[in-house]
Amino acid sequence: MTDHLLADPHAPCPADPPPSGGPRDIVILGSTGSIGTQAVDVVLSNPERFRVTALSANGGRVAELAEQARRLRVRTVAVARADKADDLREALRAAFGPGEPLPEVLAGPDAATELAGSECHTVLNGITGSIGLAPTLAALKAGRVLALANKESLIVGGPLVKALARPGQIVPVDSEHSALFQALKGGTRGEVRKLLVTASGGPFRGRTRAELADVTPEDALAHPTWAMGPVITVNSATLVNKGLEVIEAHLLYDIPFDRIQVVVHPQSAIHSMVEFTDGSTLAQCGPPDMRLPIALGIGWPARVPDAGPVFDWTQPMSWDFFPLDEDAFPSVPLACHVGALGGTAPAVYNAANEECVDAFLAGRLPFTGIVDTVASVVEEHTGGRTDGSPGGTDLTLTGVLEAEEWARARARELAARAVVEARA
Known part of the structure; x- marks a missing residue:
């Protein structure tokens, strides 16, 4: 395994540049x-x-x-x-x-x-x-x-x-x-104290777990900020998407899970932040529009002029921040758990979630059943271990795909059982 950051804003681009003046x-x-x-x-x-x-x-x-x-x-x-x-x-x-x-x-x-x-x-x-x-x-x-x-x-x-x-x-x-990538330009890795990953909170921010029991697919697909595909939109409603992003941040920037924090920010104006050891925090902000990070991704290390919209700073605006309610949205702590377990546990988490989202959208699983079922599949896969031992060690492409196949089948079984029990 390499010892460098997967996404390093200080590293030179390894690919040859195009001919002078060419696209x-x-x-x-x-x-x-x-x-x-x-x-x-x-x-x-x-x-x-x-x-x-x-x-x-x-x-x-x-x-x-x-x-x-x-x-x-x-x-x-x-x-x-x-x-x-x-x-x-x-x-x-x-x-x-x-x-x-x-x-x-x-x-x-x-x-x-x-x-x-x-x-x-x-x-x-x-x-x-x-x-x-x-x-x-x-x-x-x-x-x-x-x-x-x-x-x-x-x-x-x-x-x-x-x-x-x-x-x-x-x-x-x-x-x-992309926001973390840009903010990390402000210091060295050794100067980073914490990564702060922002979340809009989805359409159900502020609801208790009990209030989420009767959520419908139509409710979950009505994201207040972003226009996305159905799977990602539901993942944003359960905050599974944020859990995946925490694991991704850990892998990209090699920061331990206990130094990655999710902060609920409904306006989606600040896309994430980096807190440094001297107490300063650098935030990357902009209107919620994916064209800017896309342009930065394909154009790096150059920025593409006018890639996305900008704020009108002559107009009043206010931004809010809230702590994450982990009882109502247990997907984030569950993601940190499987990320720390490593092995094929993250693959199982992701695959089981995809099956549960399909079941929810088809009306076969309640909204709160998505993460509950994922947690059950993960626990079975890891044998209930909590000591940090990996949930599977066959990290070949074949091994990952086999773990995913098992997780999908088991998630379908548990979702079907939940339907039978609900009708009984």
Whole structure:
């Protein structure tokens, strides 16, 4: 395992710069998702800086993917669903003009991984879920700069990622980790006392655990600040997303869990903070818009002018901060627990949560049952150990995937049992 920080704002960029005056070649994975579509906007607004060579998506929106390919004039387009390859080719023919050369089409579960290792300067991994791990590893193996928005690949495969990454090779794209990355420029690692990860609190901030029992999927999907996909939105409502971000912060910046604190900040104006040993705290702030961290991720170490909106400092505004209610939102302390256990425990936490979110959205599991079920699966996996021993040690890609498969199956079983018991 390497002994450097995974995300080091002081390290030089390891990839060769583009030719003088030329744009930087980018591969966008997950291009039709929230991160991907905003990344396309950033690129189209800065054609002198960026050129997209390849796009990948799951395959659910092939018409949008084809239109992105046309606007960006990419060389290759990939879909994870092999059954969507013909639909994509048809959509490309419709999007491109008669006689225009069409991009190469790749299809199948390994297509994004192939693109991640292709010739380019930076890979933006905006895939949702742990399926992003293999592309993350491929990009690192190929020596590409990795603009990482797929937190799950780091959560489930942290040691694998750390073993491959060179100093400066990973630039975080999550708004919180981008904020920490920028604030850490203000001092050395030895001067850091604490990382302060901000959370909006989601749509249920201030509610007690009892008041969360009857939350519906429609309630959970109504996030007050951010527009995101359904899984991430529900994760923000349970604060599982924040738990994952705490684990990610630990892995990226090598700060112990007892020095990473979650602070509820409803306005989402301050994206995270770093407290230094002299008592000063540096905060990165801006309107809640992902284009700025995306632009920083693909443009680092340079900043992209006018990448996102700015505050109007002539107008009055106020920002609030609250402590986290760990009784109502136990997902964060549970995440710290599995992060400290290490091994495959974080992969189990993440996989079980994904299954429980699906069950909740389908009406098969109550809102509070999401984290309760995840906790049960984690406890079974780790044998109830609390002494810090790892919940599984097979940290190969195969071992991680096997642990995830078990966790998903067990989470489905426990969710189904909860439905039967509720009806009894």
